[in-house]
Amino acid sequence: MRTTNICFAPHLSVFALTLLIIVSLVGRSTAQQHYLPDHHPHRHYLPTVSEQSSLNPKTNSPPTRPRLVLLIVVDQFRYDYLERFGDLFVAKGLGRLMREGAWWTSAAYDHMPTSTAPGHATLMTGTWPAENGIIGNEWFDRETGSSVTSVSDTAAKLLGGEEGAKAASPRRMLASTLGDELRLATQGRSKVIGISVKDRGAILTAGRGATAAYWFSAKTGQVVSSDYYFNQLPQWVTSFNNTRPADKYFGARWERLLPEAEYTRRAGPDAPSWEKTGTSKDTNTFPHIISGGASAPGPAFYDELPSSPFANDLLISFAEQAIAGELLGQDDDADVLSLSLSANDYVGHRFGPYSQEAMDITLRTDRQIAALLDYVDARVGLRNTVVAFTADHGVAPIPEHAAAVNLPGGRVKTSAMLEAVRARINARYAGGSGELQNGAPSARDYVQSFSNGQIYFNTAALMRDRINREEIERIAGEAAMTTLGIARYFTRTQLEAGRVSTTDPVARRVLHGFHPQRSGDVVIVCEPFKFFGESSATGTTHGSPYSYDTHVPLIIMGSEVKAGRYREAASPADIAPTLAALLRMQPPSNATGRVLLESLNVKSDK
Numbered sequence: 001m002r003t004t005n006i007c008f009a010p011h012l013s014v015f016a017l018t019l020l021i022i023v024s025l026v027g028r029s030t031a032q033q034h035y036l037p038d039h040h041p042h043r044h045y046l047p048t049v050s051e052q053s054s055l056n057p058k059t060n061s062p063p064t065r066p067r068l069v070l071l072i073v074v075d076q077f078r079y080d081y082l083e084r085f086g087d088l089f090v091a092k093g094l095g096r097l098m099r100e101g102a103w104w105t106s107a108a109y110d111h112m113p114t115s116t117a118p119g120h121a122t123l124m125t126g127t128w129p130a131e132n133g134i135i136g137n138e139w140f141d142r143e144t145g146s147s148v149t150s151v152s153d154t155a156a157k158l159l160g161g162e163e164g165a166k167a168a169s170p171r172r173m174l175a176s177t178l179g180d181e182l183r184l185a186t187q188g189r190s191k192v193i194g195i196s197v198k199d200r201g202a203i204l205t206a207g208r209g210a211t212a213a214y215w216f217s218a219k220t221g222q223v224v225s226s227d228y229y230f231n232q233l234p235q236w237v238t239s240f241n242n243t244r245p246a247d248k249y250f251g252a253r254w255e256r257l258l259p260e261a262e263y264t265r266r267a268g269p270d271a272p273s274w275e276k277t278g279t280s281k282d283t284n285t286f287p288h289i290i291s292g293g294a295s296a297p298g299p300a301f302y303d304e305l306p307s308s309p310f311a312n313d314l315l316i317s318f319a320e321q322a323i324a325g326e327l328l329g330q331d332d333d334a335d336v337l338s339l340s341l342s343a344n345d346y347v348g349h350r351f352g353p354y355s356q357e358a359m360d361i362t363l364r365t366d367r368q369i370a371a372l373l374d375y376v377d378a379r380v381g382l383r384n385t386v387v388a389f390t391a392d393h394g395v396a397p398i399p400e401h402a403a404a405v406n407l408p409g410g411r412v413k414t415s416a417m418l419e420a421v422r423a424r425i426n427a428r429y430a431g432g433s434g435e436l437q438n439g440a441p442s443a444r445d446y447v448q449s450f451s452n453g454q455i456y457f458n459t460a461a462l463m464r465d466r467i468n469r470e471e472i473e474r475i476a477g478e479a480a481m482t483t484l485g486i487a488r489y490f491t492r493t494q495l496e497a498g499r500v501s502t503t504d505p506v507a508r509r510v511l512h513g514f515h516p517q518r519s520g521d522v523v524i525v526c527e528p529f530k531f532f533g534e535s536s537a538t539g540t541t542h543g544s545p546y547s548y549d550t551h552v553p554l555i556i557m558g559s560e561v562k563a564g565r566y567r568e569a570a571s572p573a574d575i576a577p578t579l580a581a582l583l584r585m586q587p588p589s590n591a592t593g594r595v596l597l598e599s600l601n602v603k604s605d606k
């Protein structure tokens with residue numbers, strides 16, 4: 001169903017030829033300045049047709065666009081990891097990107113909730129959830145009256161996993177991705193592939209018209225996909241699965257890469273009281289033995305593997321197989337490979353951003369990326385590749401850790417907050433009894449769901465009882481504010497009418513995360529260092545509009561990108577528009593991000 005058949009865009013090489021002719025007609029002086037940098041490391045100017053004909057086409061080929069776009073997303077990789085651990089990176093991994101790429105030090109997401117699906121969807125659509133429709137990892141679906149995930153699809157079948165397992169697809173995405181536009185422009189010749197441990201991490205960066213998305217089955221230890229893309233897995237994927245790729249990590253011992261003192265100095269002791277000790281299968285101290293508590297590879301082990309750096313090794317080797325198996329980056333129709341490494345997120349949730357585990361998986365990720373970049377260099381050539389590196393969100397310090405250093409860390413009891421909301425609603429609409437006077441169902445029916453920090457009202461019940469929406473939204477919001485740890489609330493009425501100031505960063509992030517058909521009716525924002533959860537909970541999370549969740553790395557490396565540290569404000573939503581400019585193509589449909597002009601080797605027309 002995803003075969004592209006609505007393509008009107010000219011083939012890129014036809015476009016290039018047309019450009020070549022125009023250039024030869026109008027003379028080189030202005031056109032050359034506009035389209036080509038004269039200090040480009042690999043070429044000096046676009047030759048005119050007459051000049052070109054006198055050149056050996058093999059040694060003086062005309063300028064080419066990047067042949068491969070490689071997007072590397074590390075789930076939950078905070079910006080500060082580059083600064084705290086960067087001097088320990090190897091030369092050819094993240095260090096290479098920081099040295100040879102353009103590196104934004106203040107890149108931040110401009111939406112909330114800052115969770116995995118909205119973050120990933122932002123990257124290649126170049127816009128926020130209000131535009132691309134991916135408002136959370138999951139949300140309450142009013143149509144079916146149940147919770148759905150960003151990629152759940154009852155019509156899709158899983159390929160490569162266990163029988164009858166739930167599959168996924170990009171059908172909830174409302175905007176096109178960079179890959180979608182590329183496939184339109186090349187009549188589907190460009191290949192667009194997403195890879196992750198998480199289905200959403202693979203699917204949402206690729207897009208609706210992608211060639212494929214692949215993710216990891218924690219039940220079978222295999223790489224799986226969806227019949228949304230094809231009826232059977234490509235042979236190279238089956239061959240990869242036949243090697244039982246997960247099993248070789250069974251019983252693997254996760255030890256620190258460097259001496260312990262280095263970790264203690266930068267990340268504190270190994271086992272502070274606030275770390276989640278987790279299951280009986282593992283402790284919170286090094287070494288971690290990755291077996292899932294089982295005596296042989298099986299579901300318990302496959303379920304545990306994603307929480308270890310070895311899952312990233314598995315994904316990197318799969319990404320290399322994808323490059324080889326799909327011949328990515330081998331011709332002028334640029335391909336897109338997006339790789340999202342998920343293990344860092346699982347480790348971060350459990351141990352927090354100030355842990356030896358977070359530090360060690362960061363150092364290992366750097367080395368894994370070095371191996372991947374070497375592979376891409378050998379196979380495609382880094383000069384033919386544009387690499388973008390970022391994260392889908394950051395993470396808060398573990399609340400108990402924050403509290404231990406006198407920051408206002410804490411967990412806001414969801415149940416207590418909802419109880420306060422229901423009590424106020426009952427008091428106003430049902431005389432406090434919870435029963436409506438006319439004998440209709442309880443006013444408690446009015447609150448139907450709570451998802452992503454948003455209260456969803458039962459729209460039918462409100463209409464039935466002729467409840468004023470604006471009033472009940474305000475009553476619920478004010479009731480929520482009586483709970484300890486709530487900072488603010490925003491109502492549907494307020495957001496739909498645009499009655500929020502976009503110069504207020506929290507309000508703006510709420511607005512950018514709000515989609516009228518999909519979002520709730522009252523958005524609740526916790527105070528910094530606090531999030532919803534019961535007091536028995538451990539570990540940490542992300543989702544807030546605060547900098548520990550929004551501030552992420554943003555690096556773009558490519559032959560037309562000027563290396564350097566950029567202090568301009570930027571957002572991961574700027575990646576897709578910038579890549580589109582580098583590829584000289586149509587940006588994604590709803591792109592709101594800016595082209596990161598300061599880094600491009602293109603002179604202005606002035």
Ligand SMILES: [Zn+2]
Nearest residue numbers: 075076116392
């Ligand atoms: Zn994530």
Ligand SMILES: [Zn+2]
Nearest residue numbers: 076116345349
């Ligand atoms: Zn997470």
